Amino acid sequence: MSENNHSSSYTPRSALAKWIDKRLPLPRAIHDNFSSFPTPVNLNFWWTFGGILTVCLLIQIVTGIVLAMHYTPNSEHAFASVQHIMRDVNYGWLIRYVHANGSSMFFLAVYVHIFRGLYYGSYKAPRELLWMVGVVIYLLMMATAFMGYVLPWGQMSFWGATVITNLFSSIPLVGDEIVSWLWGGFAVGNPTLNRFFALHYLLPFVIVGVVLLHVWSLHVSGNGNPTGTDVRKIDKETVPFHPYYTVKDSFVIVMFLLLFAYFVFFHPNLLGHPDNYIEANPLVTPAHIVPEWYLLPFYAILRAIPSKLGGVIVMFGALGVLLLLPWLDTSKIRSARFRPLYRPFFFVFLLVCLGLGWLGAQPAEGGYVIAARLLTFYYFAHFFVVLPVLGYVEKPKMPISIEESLKSKTMKGQS
Amino acid sequence: MRIVVVAFILALAFVLPDRANAAGDETPPLPNIDWSFEGPFGSFDRNALRRGFKVYQEVCSACHALQFLHYRNLSQTGGPEFSEAEVKAIASNYTVQDGPDEFGDMFDRPALPRDKFISPFPNPQAARAANGGALPPDLSLIVNARPNGANYLHALLTSYEQTPPADLEIGDGQYYNPVMSGALIAMAPPLVDDIVEYSDNTPATVDNMSRDVTAFLAWAANPHMEQRKRIGFQVMIYLVILAGLLFFATKKLWRGRKWQQPE
Numbered sequence: 001m002s003e004n005n006h007s008s009s010y011t012p013r014s015a016l017a018k019w020i021d022k023r024l025p026l027p028r029a030i031h032d033n034f035s036s037f038p039t040p041v042n043l044n045f046w047w048t049f050g051g052i053l054t055v056c057l058l059i060q061i062v063t064g065i066v067l068a069m070h071y072t073p074n075s076e077h078a079f080a081s082v083q084h085i086m087r088d089v090n091y092g093w094l095i096r097y098v099h100a101n102g103s104s105m106f107f108l109a110v111y112v113h114i115f116r117g118l119y120y121g122s123y124k125a126p127r128e129l130l131w132m133v134g135v136v137i138y139l140l141m142m143a144t145a146f147m148g149y150v151l152p153w154g155q156m157s158f159w160g161a162t163v164i165t166n167l168f169s170s171i172p173l174v175g176d177e178i179v180s181w182l183w184g185g186f187a188v189g190n191p192t193l194n195r196f197f198a199l200h201y202l203l204p205f206v207i208v209g210v211v212l213l214h215v216w217s218l219h220v221s222g223n224g225n226p227t228g229t230d231v232r233k234i235d236k237e238t239v240p241f242h243p244y245y246t247v248k249d250s251f252v253i254v255m256f257l258l259l260f261a262y263f264v265f266f267h268p269n270l271l272g273h274p275d276n277y278i279e280a281n282p283l284v285t286p287a288h289i290v291p292e293w294y295l296l297p298f299y300a301i302l303r304a305i306p307s308k309l310g311g312v313i314v315m316f317g318a319l320g321v322l323l324l325l326p327w328l329d330t331s332k333i334r335s336a337r338f339r340p341l342y343r344p345f346f347f348v349f350l351l352v353c354l355g356l357g358w359l360g361a362q363p364a365e366g367g368y369v370i371a372a373r374l375l376t377f378y379y380f381a382h383f384f385v386v387l388p389v390l391g392y393v394e395k396p397k398m399p400i401s402i403e404e405s406l407k408s409k410t411m412k413g414q415s
Numbered sequence: 416m417r418i419v420v421v422a423f424i425l426a427l428a429f430v431l432p433d434r435a436n437a438a439g440d441e442t443p444p445l446p447n448i449d450w451s452f453e454g455p456f457g458s459f460d461r462n463a464l465r466r467g468f469k470v471y472q473e474v475c476s477a478c479h480a481l482q483f484l485h486y487r488n489l490s491q492t493g494g495p496e497f498s499e500a501e502v503k504a505i506a507s508n509y510t511v512q513d514g515p516d517e518f519g520d521m522f523d524r525p526a527l528p529r530d531k532f533i534s535p536f537p538n539p540q541a542a543r544a545a546n547g548g549a550l551p552p553d554l555s556l557i558v559n560a561r562p563n564g565a566n567y568l569h570a571l572l573t574s575y576e577q578t579p580p581a582d583l584e585i586g587d588g589q590y591y592n593p594v595m596s597g598a599l600i601a602m603a604p605p606l607v608d609d610i611v612e613y614s615d616n617t618p619a620t621v622d623n624m625s626r627d628v629t630a631f632l633a634w635a636a637n638p639h640m641e642q643r644k645r646i647g648f649q650v651m652i653y654l655v656i657l658a659g660l661l662f663f664a665t666k667k668l669w670r671g672r673k674w675q676q677p678e
Contacts, residue, residue: 265647
């Protein structure tokens with residue numbers, strides 16, 4: 001990985017270490033990127049979610065591999081094999097509840113991480129690719145989570161898969177063929193379950209690869225920070241990542257694990273849907289088909305548009321617009337701290353997203369649809385009207401350097 | 416800023432109709448029972464589970480299967496905790512088809528603790544045929560498969576006595592039960608007072624039997640609940656202590672913050 005920001009401070013101690021360093025300087029890369037890496041001193045609580053997300057990904061992979069050892073990806077046996085895990089596998093209930101709630105925790109963390117980026121302008125130059133790679137991770141996470149939710153083969157698994165795969169039938173001319181190809185048949189069935197299992201096992205490792213790109217890109221530009229200004233004095237404005245941030249992040253990660261454990265041990269089914277404890281039945285449609293909570297805003301957008309194809313385009317557009325964000329925001333100032341107009345618009349946007357999430361869980365009728373249309377309109381207006389215009393009309397405050405922000409903190413006695 | 420947020424929330428409240436009205440849910444709110452297994456320290460009442468098993472065995476099991484339970488589960492820690500001898504005796508009341516034997520023939524033998532609960536019907540078609548076309552659902556997961564499952568089940572079992580509204584058409588083989596969505600159910604009232612003979616001094620009222628069988632089915636759906644909560648409590652304590660240590664470690668480390676020049 002790159003040493004753009006600081007020259008390598010790794011010194012191999014033993015003869016073996018020197019031998020390795022000349023041939024494959026992996027210990028050097030680890031030292032430079034995760035130990036001595038200069039990190040701004042003023043990172044706040046919201047900057048720990050990258051570390052939390054890494055932990056989430058590892059938890060999902062480890063529990064997922066163990067689950068795969070006991071799970072049967074066959075539509076005749078899948079539901080029963082999950083019950084086998086819950087009842088007869090040693091601590092199977094624990095592994096499965098960690099994995100199922102882990103996906104919710106993963107998305108909770110990623111949403112905090114994304115909105116942190118939106119608030120502090122983390123997507124602006126020179127971090128456009130860092131942001132875009134992050135959006136790709138988010139898309140991969142959604143695909144992985146969706147396919148994972150199908151595997152228990154409950155009613156919501158089956159009908160969720162039916163609704164989402166059917167979206168592709170709206171593609172003109174070849175839509176129906178594409179859907180049959182996705183299903184491996186003429187309805188969601190055993191071939192669908194089988195391939196979803198294969199892909200659900202594959203994609204997390206793709207995510208690991210893209211996360212490495214994300215970290216690589218991060219370590220080229222360096223961390224942003226709450227002031228949004230670049231590091232000017234490396235000795236005064238940064239600390240080595242280890243031990244300062246390894247210890248600080250560990251504290252926040254443990255606090256996050258407390259929340260995680262609370263769900264796993266005391267409300268393991270709160271975030272799931274009761275209908276998924278009923279085995280999949282193609283002949284009985286549930287009264288309300290709803291996806292997992294983390295996909296609800298997009299579900300609301302999908303249903304807000306009266307045409308099927310239009311809904312699909314707008315829903316994917318809602319994700320795609322995130323890739324354009326670095327160029328839609330015309331302001332040169334990164335942090336919302338110094339943007340008096342952007343700051344309130346950020347919070348309105350946050351509420352709009354939460355509102356869309358709430359609407360996604362409601363039946364698609366009457367006032368809910370009208371509200372979903374209004375909020376969908378605002379969602380896009382935020383990106384295509386508010387952000388481009390703000391850059392021209394806003395009079396930002398003068399951003400202060402990291403060093404100055406520390407001084408003002410010390411004066412308030414919060415150092 | 417604050418005005419924008421408040422205005423937004425007000426606008427949202429104005430646009431959105433009340434959820435209950437829009438969803439068209441006319442089932443009454445479920446009475447909230449104070450279950451012994453609720454809350455972070457809740458555990459099952461062994462005697463209630465044993466009585467509940469008796470209700471299941473003598474009443475429900477005529478139509479409803481428990482396909483994910485084995486007889487051995489009845490003696491496992493955190494459940495009804497029958498003795499192994501009792502479980503053997505319970506299982507031996509049932510006949511299971513085994514085989515093929517050395518001649519290739521299937522044979523019947525008494526069930527053993529390792530066997531799954533015997534289902535009342537060999538397949539869903541047989542179950543429908545015997546129940547006027549209605550399929551009695553498997554009860555292994557019923558408490559998890561309904562929102563507010565325990566309260567729902569108890570309310571369902573105790574809500575047969577109410578007078579149906581005059582305009583409701585009750586067909587053949589249907590019964591009025593306001594807890595069921597649509598207020599019609601194909602299951603005849605399963606419980607009457609003293610239909611089961613309790614061996615302890617608990618009066619076998621419909622309410623008591625409903626509570627007991629609900630507790631039993633809550634355990635059947637979550638057989639490791641007690642272990643889960645116990646481990647959960649230990650995990651929380653461990654994490655709180657670890658968080659405390661890391662908090663003070665962070666404070667101490669950052670107080671003496673100094674940038675060490677790369678060597």
